[in-house]
Amino acid sequence: MNNISVVITCYREGELILEAVNSVLAQSLLPLEIIVVNDASSDRSTINTCKKLEENPLIRVIWRKTNGGSSVARDNGFQVAQSDILVPLDADDILPNNALELISIAFQNNASIGFVYGNYLRQDKVIDSKNISPQDISLQSMLKAKKFSMSSNWQLIGTTPIRRSLWQSIGGYDPSFGVEDLHDVEFWIRAIATGCEHRYIPEVIYIWRKYLGSNSRKVTPVSWYRIAKKYFEIYQNLGLTYRAYELLLLGSKWLNLEAETKVYSQELKNYICQGNFKLTAFLVLLIPSTFLRFLSKQMSKKR
Secondary structure, three states, X not given: OOOEEEEEEEOOOOOHHXXXXXXXXXXXXXXXXXXXXXXXXOOHHHHXXXXXXXXXXXXXXXXXXOOOOHHHHHHHHHHHOOOOEEEEEEOXXXXXXXXXXXXHHHHHHOOOOOEEEEEEEEEEEOOEEEEEOOOOOOHHHXXXXXXOOOOEOOOOOOOOOEEHHHHHHOOOOOOOOOOOOOHHHHHHHHHHHOOOOEEEEEEEEEEEOHHHOOHHHHOOHHHHHHHHHHOHHHHHHOOOHHHHHHHXXXXXXXXXXXXXHHHHHHHHHHHHHOOOOOHHHHHHHHXXXXXXXXXXXXXXXXX
């Protein structure tokens, strides 16, 4: 046993939850406890699976009465956890069998660190795995746009192991950031901004089965628009003001906010006129609002 609590949040993953739990039970180092948070699911398969799991003394199931989304459910699990080290796990993902041992060693060897992070496998398809190595997780690096892309360079996976004291010090997750928002990004911006120490584990400690999830398909320009709105000052302090304006302009076009679109368009034009050439800024300026609104309507129909 060790000082680790694994917190699994679920809503409608059904028997996939068993795969997540079994990957924890198969660890080379077992956790102190496994906490499964059922976020007021109405899915019969998910409910039945959670009831089966309650028969295992190592597993505690929390039954939420109202659906609050992943961030609220994860906070609930963290609140009741008895360990100092909190390891979140999505119900449709799994852990490699030595993950908890690697995580435990990293925390034990560095008593002052607030979190650890490592490589993870991203599976976009059943037989398609990509090893992601997020070595530079500075906000300066991750809040930039990817090279030759308008997408942000965010690499830190949301289910990163964290020390309870760090989670408590930043007040947990922001409940106003829901399923369609980047609630994990919002949380980790605050965590990293504290300047806390952290360590990198150069091995795979998580398997993200992206093809099974649906949340990533709900991310739109509005998701990053909300991040840029809340953390505009951080973007400024990092010399990424232009990037914040890019995200704000994309979001305002998507939402058809004409007044905001004019303001952010002018800010980007001013930036370019000052001799600061950024290809992404030009692209954002050139994308018609009508095209983004069309995409918005099409995505709404698919949900």
